[in-house]
Amino acid sequence: MRSVSPLTILSALALFANACGAPAAPAPTAASAPPTAAPAAKPTTAPAAAPTTAPAAAPTTAPTAAAKPTTAPAAAPTTAPVAAGGKTVKIGFPYGITGDLSSIESEAAKGSQLAVKEINAAGGINGMQIEPFYADTKSDITTATNVVTQMVESNKVDALVGLTDTSYMLATGPVAQKAGVPFMDVGGTAPVITSVGDYIFMLPFGDNTQAAATAEFTYGKKGWRNAAMLMDTEWDYTKFLAKYFIARFTEQGGKMLLEDTYKGGDKDFSAQMTKIKNLQPQPDFVFSSSNPDDIGTIVKQARDQGVMLPIVGGDGYDTPLLLEIPGPERSANVFFSTHLGIYGDDPTAVKFRDAFKKEFNAEPQSVFAALGYDGVNLVADAMKRAGGIDHKAVRDALAATKGWKGASGEITYPAGDRIPSKSVALIEVNSNKFNLLNVVVPEKIPEP
Amino acid sequence: MTIERAQVLNGVVLLALLAVFVFAMGLVQNDYYVKIVMLIGMNVILAVSLTITSGFTGVFSLGQIGFMAIGAYTSALMTIPPAAKPQALLPGLPGWLSNLDLVRSLAGVLSGAGLAAEQAAAIAGPLALVVAALAGALLAAGVAVLVGIPLMRLSGHYVAVATLGFLVIVNAIALNLDSVTRGARGLGSIPALSRIWIVYVFAAITVYAVWRIRSSPFGRAMLAQRENVAAAQAMGVDILRTRLLAFVVGAFFSATAGALWAHMVTAVAPNAFYFIYTVNVIVMIVVGGMGSVTGAVIGAVLLTLIPELLRGLEGGATIGPIKLPLLFGLSNIILAVGFVLVMIYRRTGLMGNRELPLFWPAARTTATPAPPVQAPAPLSSKEVIAPTTDS
Numbered sequence: 001m002r003s004v005s006p007l008t009i010l011s012a013l014a015l016f017a018n019a020c021g022a023p024a025a026p027a028p029t030a031a032s033a034p035p036t037a038a039p040a041a042k043p044t045t046a047p048a049a050a051p052t053t054a055p056a057a058a059p060t061t062a063p064t065a066a067a068k069p070t071t072a073p074a075a076a077p078t079t080a081p082v083a084a085g086g087k088t089v090k091i092g093f094p095y096g097i098t099g100d101l102s103s104i105e106s107e108a109a110k111g112s113q114l115a116v117k118e119i120n121a122a123g124g125i126n127g128m129q130i131e132p133f134y135a136d137t138k139s140d141i142t143t144a145t146n147v148v149t150q151m152v153e154s155n156k157v158d159a160l161v162g163l164t165d166t167s168y169m170l171a172t173g174p175v176a177q178k179a180g181v182p183f184m185d186v187g188g189t190a191p192v193i194t195s196v197g198d199y200i201f202m203l204p205f206g207d208n209t210q211a212a213a214t215a216e217f218t219y220g221k222k223g224w225r226n227a228a229m230l231m232d233t234e235w236d237y238t239k240f241l242a243k244y245f246i247a248r249f250t251e252q253g254g255k256m257l258l259e260d261t262y263k264g265g266d267k268d269f270s271a272q273m274t275k276i277k278n279l280q281p282q283p284d285f286v287f288s289s290s291n292p293d294d295i296g297t298i299v300k301q302a303r304d305q306g307v308m309l310p311i312v313g314g315d316g317y318d319t320p321l322l323l324e325i326p327g328p329e330r331s332a333n334v335f336f337s338t339h340l341g342i343y344g345d346d347p348t349a350v351k352f353r354d355a356f357k358k359e360f361n362a363e364p365q366s367v368f369a370a371l372g373y374d375g376v377n378l379v380a381d382a383m384k385r386a387g388g389i390d391h392k393a394v395r396d397a398l399a400a401t402k403g404w405k406g407a408s409g410e411i412t413y414p415a416g417d418r419i420p421s422k423s424v425a426l427i428e429v430n431s432n433k434f435n436l437l438n439v440v441v442p443e444k445i446p447e448p
Numbered sequence: 449m450t451i452e453r454a455q456v457l458n459g460v461v462l463l464a465l466l467a468v469f470v471f472a473m474g475l476v477q478n479d480y481y482v483k484i485v486m487l488i489g490m491n492v493i494l495a496v497s498l499t500i501t502s503g504f505t506g507v508f509s510l511g512q513i514g515f516m517a518i519g520a521y522t523s524a525l526m527t528i529p530p531a532a533k534p535q536a537l538l539p540g541l542p543g544w545l546s547n548l549d550l551v552r553s554l555a556g557v558l559s560g561a562g563l564a565a566e567q568a569a570a571i572a573g574p575l576a577l578v579v580a581a582l583a584g585a586l587l588a589a590g591v592a593v594l595v596g597i598p599l600m601r602l603s604g605h606y607v608a609v610a611t612l613g614f615l616v617i618v619n620a621i622a623l624n625l626d627s628v629t630r631g632a633r634g635l636g637s638i639p640a641l642s643r644i645w646i647v648y649v650f651a652a653i654t655v656y657a658v659w660r661i662r663s664s665p666f667g668r669a670m671l672a673q674r675e676n677v678a679a680a681q682a683m684g685v686d687i688l689r690t691r692l693l694a695f696v697v698g699a700f701f702s703a704t705a706g707a708l709w710a711h712m713v714t715a716v717a718p719n720a721f722y723f724i725y726t727v728n729v730i731v732m733i734v735v736g737g738m739g740s741v742t743g744a745v746i747g748a749v750l751l752t753l754i755p756e757l758l759r760g761l762e763g764g765a766t767i768g769p770i771k772l773p774l775l776f777g778l779s780n781i782i783l784a785v786g787f788v789l790v791m792i793y794r795r796t797g798l799m800g801n802r803e804l805p806l807f808w809p810a811a812r813t814t815a816t817p818a819p820p821v822q823a824p825a826p827l828s829s830k831e832v833i834a835p836t837t838d839s
Contacts (some may be wrong), residue, residue, distance in 0.1 A: 033651035097726075097776040106776075132764045136776040145713050146483060153480040167717030170636035174478070174714045190633050234624075236631050337530060 026068035064101035088131035089124070089389055091379065092151030094162040094172065096391035097371075099139025105164050105370045109134065111352075111372030112161060114359050116349035119376065125383045130376075133157060152179045154185050158389045159184070161375040164189040164368060166236075173200045180397045181360040182382075189370055189447030190236065194418040199395055201413070203375050205422040207237065208312050210337040212442035213424035214287070217335070219252045221438075226255050228276050228309075230298070231289045236266035240251045241314045242289035247446040249287075257283045262281055264291055269298055270337070273305040285310040292316050296325030303330035310335060317427075317432075318367065335437070340371050340425045341370025341408040344436035352407035367408060409439070421445070450637070459656075466652065467528035470645045482644060486712050488752045489647035493654045494704040495732040495744035500658045501698030503739040504667060504693050507600065507675035511611035512683040512702050514618035515588040517721035519703025521622065521629060522587050522637045523580035525650050527711065532637035540627025550576040551639060577641040581650070581707035592696040600691040613725060634717025650708060652699045659741055661697065670694055671739075691829030735790055736797050743799030758782055758793055766833035 047124055064411050095100055095109040116132050124130060133155050137144035144163070148193040151157045160176055162171055164187025177197030184201050185193055187232035190207040218224045227249060246256055257279050260272050278288060286309050288298055302311060302325060310333050319337035341349050342364055352373055356364050364370065381404060383389055386397035399418065404411045409423040424439045458477065473485050494516065501509045504804050525533065527539065527550050555572035559565050599610045629635065640741035661667045669690045673680035682775045691699060710716045736747025764772055790797070 098780060100719075133778075134774055135759060136779075138724075138780070140724045141488070141713065141715075141717060142709075142725070143755075145758075146480070146487070147759070150480045153478045166721065167632060168632040169716065170717070171713050171715035171720075174636075174640070192633060192636070196636065199466055236626075239626075241730055276784055351739050 017059075044401045069435055070087060077443065087128050089128045089129045089159075089380075089383065090133060090155060090157040091376065092133045092135070092155060092157035092160045093164070094137050094147045094160065096139035096144070096146060096150065096165075096168075097136040099137075099164060100302070101137075101139040101227065104187065105137075105139075105162075106311055107365050108162070108164060108368040108372030108375075110360055111356070112186075112363070112376050113373075114356055115373045115376035115380075117359070118355065119380050123173040125380050126388065128389075130380070132202060135285045137163070141168060144168050145171050145175065148175050150183055152176060157181060157380045159380055159383075159394065162186055163302065163373075164371075166193055167321070170196065171194045171199070172185070173197065176200065179191055180391050180395075182379065182391060182398060184398075186371045186375045190240070193242070193420055198418070199391075199401075200399055201418045203371055203378065203411070204339060204408070204420075205243060205424060206378050206419045206445075207241050207314070207446060208244040208446045208448055209419075209422060209442060210240050210424050211428065212445045213312065213440050214337045215245050215248035215252065215254070215333070216310055216442050217337075217426055217438070218285060220250060220288075222284075222310075225253070226257050226281065226283045226311075228258040228267075228279060228283040229256055229260065229289070230272055230276075230287045231259070231261050232291060232294065233261045235291055235372045237314075237316065238289040238291060241316075242287070244446045245287055245289070248442075251444075251446075257281075262294075266293055267297065270305060271303045273302055273307050276307050276309070277300075277305070277381065284311055287312045290316050292319035292321060295319070296321040296323075300326040300330055300336060308333070312336065313366075315339060322429065323432055323434075329433065331429050334429040336427050336429075337369040337424045338427055339370065339408045340423060340439060341374075343425055343427065343434060344439070346407075347438070348405050349407045370407040374408050374411075377406060378404060378411065385426055410441070419448075459543040463652065466648060470473075472649050483712065484645055484752065486642055486647045486708070486755060488749055489563075490705045490712075491643070491729070491732060491748040491752045492651045492707050492745050493701055493708075494729045495736065496628045496651075496654050496658050496700035496741055497698040497705070497749040498729050498733050499702075499739065499741055499742055499744040500661060500670075500694050503733055503737075503744070504662065504670040504674065506607070507603065507613045507691050507695070508585060508608040509695065509698070510608050510730075511614035511618075512729060512821075513700065513721045513726045514615040515592060515699040516709070516725070517618050517622060517718070518588040518591060518705035518717045519581065519584035519706030519715075521635070521702075522584035523577070523707035524635050524710045524716050525628070526580040526583060527576055527639055527641065528637050529639070530634065531637075536626055538630065540625065551641075552579060554579070558707040572705055573639070573641045574643065574646055577707065578713055580711075581704045584707045585700045585703040588706075589696050589700040592699030593692070593730065596692045597688075600688055600695055610736040615722070619707070619718050622721070626724075629718070632714055632718060634720075636715045637715045638710055638716065640711060640714050642708050643688075647708050650704050653702070653802045655695070655741060657701075657744065662741065666690065666693055674737060674739075674751070709754050718821075734789070735797030737801065738797060739801040740803055742801040743797055746798060753780055756784060 033044050039086060070434065093109060093112050093280055095105040113132075116130050133151055135151065136145040137147050142291050145302040150162065151160060158181070160181060161185040163172065163185060166188040169185050169188045169318040170193070173183060173193065173196035178198050182199050182201065184203055184282055186203050187203065189204050193202055194200050218227070229242060229246065229387050231242040248260075248269045250256065258275060260334060262269060262272060276283070286302070286307065286313055288295065290298060290313055293312065296319075299311055299322065312334075313336045315336065317334070322334065323331055340346060342353065350372065352370055353364060356369060356373075360398040378401065379394070379398070382394050382397040382401065399413050408416070409425070411420040411422050413423050421441060423439045423441050425439055427434045428437045429435070473482065476482055494512065498509070498512050500509065501512065517716050525545060526548060528548050529551075530549050533541060533546050536544070538546060544674075551572050554576050558568035558571055567579050589628045595614055599607060599614070602610055618764065641824055669680065669685045671683050672683065673687050673690055677687060678775070706721070732747035732751045734747070735751060736745070737743030761772060762778050764774045
């Protein structure tokens with residue numbers, strides 16, 4: 001009746017022993033990795049595999065896994081070998097390539113891969129090739145902490161570039177800070193991130209910057225004085241964007257005639273629209289602080305109910321849904337701020353888009369691709385300026401960045417601040433297209 | 449008598465081995481290995497506490513990680529230094545809590561009690577973590593009583609859905625009670641107080657407590673009502689009280705794991721304590737064997753180490769002459785396939801309901817007359833019901 005148990009114990013022990021013995025292995029194996037294995041990654045196929053436990057997932061995902069290695073060898077011979085005995089610059093790339101964040105972080109990871117390939121092809125940093133360490137955080141904070149700790153402690157990376165979410169930065173930032181490794185946050189926009197320490201840098205503008213840009217645009221350029229606010233109360237992003245906008249708009253002398261709210265996911269906005277319609281005097285425009293999922297519906301219902309005022313917002317509007325749901329006529333007269341990178345004919349952005357298309361046979365799906373690309377290039381630039389990879393010197397060089405031109409905008413870190421004062425793209429929606437109006441750096445940014 | 453002595457001896461040997469292990473890990477400089485070893489300890493606590501909640505009673509709880517979140521947030525709010533949690537930032541915190549500097553005030557108390565300043569400072573950190581973890585655990589246990597009284601009356605998938613609802617509620621509160629939790633951004637600046645030895649002391653206490661409960665009248669009542677509610681009730685087992693005890697004890701220990709996690713990662717956020725972790729812990733006990741304490745320990749160890757090791761393959765590893773490309777998602781696929789295989793070939797998990805004989809000589813002796821796998825046998829033995837009917 002106990003026939004199986006010795007076998008079980010033995011196999012369990014064997015697994016355990018195997019597991020204990022292995023941690024030593026990753027270091028040497030990773031060290032010899034040529035830097036560019038890029039196109040084989042195909043992160044887009046990965047999300048299906050995310051649930052580690054759902055038994056149903058296994059059969060459906062297995063074929064994709066089997067397919068990948070067959071496509072890989074073709075890419076392998078083209079990779080440039082690392083110069084024998086040459087020192088390398090190790091950069092860690094923690095990205096959530098599977099799981100909730102995969103839609104944006106797998107794009108960012110592609111951007112980073114492209115940048116690594118380009119830099120290495122052009123001779124590397126100060127003659128040293130970049131040795132990348134890619135790892136999947138599985139969009140799980142515990143895994144992300146493990147990943148970053150492993151990169152810092154075991155792989156001894158010289159810099160980290162990755163992640164797009166504030167809570168992940170708060171959890172992993174201290175690891176880099178403690179070890180004194182510069183960490184470039186690719187996508188997290190809450191200004192609290194840089195409070196972790198002086199080795200943590202933000203690549204995107206903070207929400208206060210883009211809110212200030214739209215406030216200055218509406219008050220200064222357009223000459224609008226009265227605003228009605230519509231705010232989604234479900235998300236930090238929308239709450240803070242609204243707060244910063246109000247701060248900068250009223251500081252200039254603008255007036256908020258209405259501050260109304262809704263909950264992300266609402267489908268009926270008729271109550272809010274009626275309130276806006278009944279305002280006396282009528283506002284000059286509506287600022288709707290919204291997420292991508294809702295903005296299309298809001299614009300459609302506003303127009304259907306007779307609210308023809310301009311509608312203004314932040315980078316949450318940067319979604320095809322804004323064109324698809326309301327249709328070409330209703331979506332006109334909408335303005336928003338977003339990151340450069342996939343708009344306009346800025347030469348750096350165009351060069352990035354062309355290279356991305358060539359490498360991955362697809363247009364970049366979101367601006368995060370440009371951010372992932374810029375993160376590597378900015379760190380590489382700082383290392384060149386620092387004349388080496390001494391972490392402290394690189395950090396100082398990063399902090400001294402002035403007018404650096406990237407695909408997602410021009411970056412300057414103001415003295416003592418690691419949130420960039422960065423150019424913001426202002427978009428006007430017209431004839432079913434996003435048209436780049438202007439690229440601006442706001443004059444004054446509200447305190448975070 | 450001999451069994452008891454053998455158990456005590458086994459316990460001492462195991463604790464000595466654990467102490468040697470913890471001491472040896474203290475010499476490791478690489479924070480990554482330290483973190484993984486700590487994570488194993490925390491997952492052991494979670495898996496063992498889910499074993500008592502779900503494994504022993506058969507009440508399938510999906511709310512375990514909600515209690516972990518309560519422990520993590522509560523303890524974090526206690527130990528974050530006042531400078532990082534001012535009223536301006538967290539207006540929902542009561543004044544005393546936002547002014548509470550647990551580590552420093554404990555150091556003050558200790559040095560007031562006659563300890564040298566350095567010693568006091570060294571002891572204050574771990575002590576603060578223990579105090580904060582216990583506070584979080586007590587709060588979680590209190591919540592578990594309130595939640596458990598209605599929920600533990602349910603059974604089968606009803607209780608699974610209801611406890612899942614509890615998890616969703618905890619997550620929604622953490623996301624939306626901005627004035628206390630800072631919403632989706634989470635809380636940072638938590639002091640890194642977790643040490644391997646603290647984690648393993650908590651883990652040892654958890655394993656010991658759950659083992660004692662299992663062989664106590666309460667534990668036997670739990671096992672009895674799992675196998676047959678009607679028969680257990682007929683024997684005088686109070687179903688609600690039995691399940692509630694298991695639920696509350698599980699919540700208590702899960703919350704201590706949450707506190708340890710928060711003070712290792714140094715940040716807490718709502719999405720850290722949600723479906724992913726819930727599923728991970730369930731897989732641990734399913735692989736290890738529902739209803740086995742040693743199985744839960746083995747499951748926790750395996751399912752913390754294996755994903756980490758497999759992760760090494762994804763980033764473009766080299767095995768001999770073969771250079772692998774980047775294969776993100778591979779570890780998920782391998783784990784899923786492995787899990788399916790376990791379900792096909794060992795549906796009861798590696799251990800089933802049994803315990804490793806190394807740990808529990810008592811189980812071996814009772815197994816001889818009546819195998820614990822066959823449930824009805826222990827159910828009918830006298831000691832199952834006799835002690836529960838009094839009190």
